[in-house]
Amino acid sequence: MKTISLLIILVPIIAFSQNIPNFSTSFCSHKSSYNITKYTQSQIGNTYNQYYLRAIWEINPNQLYIKGNLTYYFTMTENSNSLSFDLHDTLTVDSVIFHQNSILFTHNNNVLNINLPFILNSNINDSLTIYYRGIPNKNANAFDIKKYEYNGDSIPCLWTLSEPYGAKDWFPCKQELYDKIDSCDLFFITPSKYKTAANGLLISEDTLNGKRTSHWKHKHPIATYLIGFVTSEFIESHRYIHLLNNDSIYMMEYSLINDSSAIETPYHLDRLFNLYDTLFIPYPFRDEKYGHMQWKRAGGMEHQTISSVNSFNWHDMYVIEHELAHQWFGDFITCGSWQDIWLNEGFAIFGNFISLEYLWSYYPDWYPHLIKAYHDDIISQPDGSVFVDDTTSVSRIFSGRLTYEKGGFLLRMLRWELGDTKFFNGVRAYLNNPDLQNSYARTSDLQQALEEEADTNLTEFFNDWFYGEGYPIYNIEYEQNNDYSTNILISQTSSHSSVSFYEMSVPIQFWINGVDTIVKLHNSTNNQLFTIQLNDLIDSVIFDPEYKIISENNITQNINLINNTNNIKIFPNPVKDEITISLGNLPLKIKHIYLTNIKAKQTQLQFTNSNFQKINISEFASGSYIITVETDKFNFNKKIILE
């Protein structure tokens, strides 16, 4: 309750602009931007699992240079005397120490191969330390500096951004998505005027002889690309976020010394945490902290327990919401392949959707505005899948239109199809799966969780919407009868040949006397005819007014529809042996006739002869059936009883 009263006071004071913010996914171009678009993924590190990292880095934000020694603790997964790490060739390895001795290594083609003096057997734990230094690869911008002005001084800001392939540009690591480091201690030695913000909890900060050593400790498994830091002159603020369930979260804000706007975020963060904790699961890193570290780069990045952000201004709340959602989706459970990056980004966009829906409801225009903008951008091109078919292209992995917008819409469509209860239960089941927590997931893991909670099969949905390209183009024809019963014919084509038909629940809004009714029609076959009962004359009809489905559509009134369907006769009913289908004098051609046993939910008979109009069905068991007549114009369904 406290947060709500605070909100009412705050809004007029800050004269929050009512203009709709720019929700473009440009902030999504925040990923490490390789100039080389082709990158060959490495297969290093197969002989061991890393379980602990102690990193000591010496850095100065005035210099594009890093010097470090990293101690990796590992468990051998096979008998071997070889370990390898990703490390860019621009960095120099001075030595590798194993059991107090300097040992042999080679470093070329961006791989550091270490030769142990003897074979370590599978399941043996051991450790080694790598001493290295150099100027990180400039092309990837994974380790970068920008200066800003403050009181006439030029202040440097140094940051890292490793996703997807940039970690090896500044430290020896396993860059691929299969082995999280279980815990780590990160030490940063800088000139004493600078502070460093990083993952986990700040254990100590000591200054000696003009140097500051900041020690951060993180006790949760972490993907390599989520290790990150920012070094600059900071204003720090610390507080607790109090949740409605009496839990609290330690919050650290590091804002650059020329910008104290971090003080504007608190009330919104309280609400955000409450929303995500409720709809997802409790914040996974609540035993440590959440935080922001401001950098001089555009956009944000979801470094684990501390997101990098460009600004704390109200109009950048969208980034704050997005990066926080990533702590559940991306950090706690990480995509297990860059093919499945939508498991990170689609959910982060979905975090934006629910933030707008639940928290920004006092600006009701914003959510529909965003949805329509994303929808229109998605259909601006007829092709493209959420599944990333080329993981060597960083721009394809982080495609704003496909990974972010269509990925977010895919989750929104699943929510629409399954309903809120089943959808959110499925999402929570995914987050609560011990095999995925603190580890990696593939799209099939999310599909399975949703299928189990909703007791349904989503194979076709994922084939159409995740692997398939494009979207459906609907053509809706309707006509109202004298008793206000209304026939609706739903036909669709596809914008791309990879999907022939999208089975979806289709929302159609009917306006009658100033009141609207949205009808959800499950469109399972093409040219499907529905009949609904309305209570008065229709004033207007709108297809999918809330953009539940990615589609193009066209609605027309067809005065012949009722006449046509009323002309179709199927008799007798009940039937004993022979049933007659009469099309009257309609110029229709029968393509198929299906007989579906309602109880068994099985189609038992398919006729493909288009000329006959009498069918003998005496050989079938008595019971209730749906007879479907598929014509070249539309499908007609009728329930019949077989005696």
Ligand SMILES: [Zn+2]
């Ligand atoms: Zn993101």
